Amino acid sequence: MSPKELVGVVVYGSERVGKTSLITKYIDGSFNKDDYSQSVGIQMYKKRGVRFQVTSASNEKSSEPETGSTTDIDPGGRQLQSHTDVDIVILEATDTGCIYARRDWVYIKMSVIILAYSTTDPRTLANARSVLERARELQSKAKIFLVGLLADCEEKRAVSFSQGQEVAAEFEVDFRELSAAVDGDRVNGLFADVAPFLVLRDKSVKRTSAADLSVWRKIWKAVMPWSSS
Ligand SMILES: Nc1nc2c(ncn2[C@@H]2O[C@H](COP(=O)(O)OP(=O)(O)O)[C@@H](O)[C@H]2O)c(=O)[nH]1
């Protein structure tokens, strides 16, 4: 069986809300408080060799028998593959708040948006709110997880749990608070909840698919809006 990866998740939100820290904690379990690098454009990360149950459309089914995994067909006609080793591709993008039109690929192309804000800064929740409004406007089909980060910073807290919860309820999206610094289990739990909404694809075909190319072209334009192609 060819190597697989799960694609279609972006961690999106204002600058300095803890997006990179969340992803890094998930990928290698590390957290470095002083490690801040301004994220320009889009970063791509990979969590390699994740073992859990993934679901793929039945037309993507491989005929090759797979060792060490069991398969079953769920009532929706999709093939469940248990204990499959996959890579998860995670994008990070900063919401600049003003040129949202350039970020519309996020709402249209991503199957999951982890929409991050900081519990220490109400402006970042306001930004997240405008992202949710834009997603609604574009009738985005993405599964959205609103996530309040830096939840361990109680002394700096400026957004209550219920304020985050209210925004999530208004837009009917999933909600939780997390700390990349202290909540490794909850970080893993978030990505475990995200995984079933992602698209499983063969790593070997990714560079040749026209659909993928158009995504990458859009991303390229978002990173370098002045480029013409
Ligand atoms: N105390 C604490 N600090 C955090 C946490 N997550 C991120 N930070 C710090 O917040 C700053 C911004 O984090 P970063 O992940 O780079 O934010 P990004 O710009 O959204 O990617 C860095 O100095 C991090 O060390 C957290 O859960 N707890």
Ligand SMILES: [Mg+2]
């Ligand atoms: Mg970052």
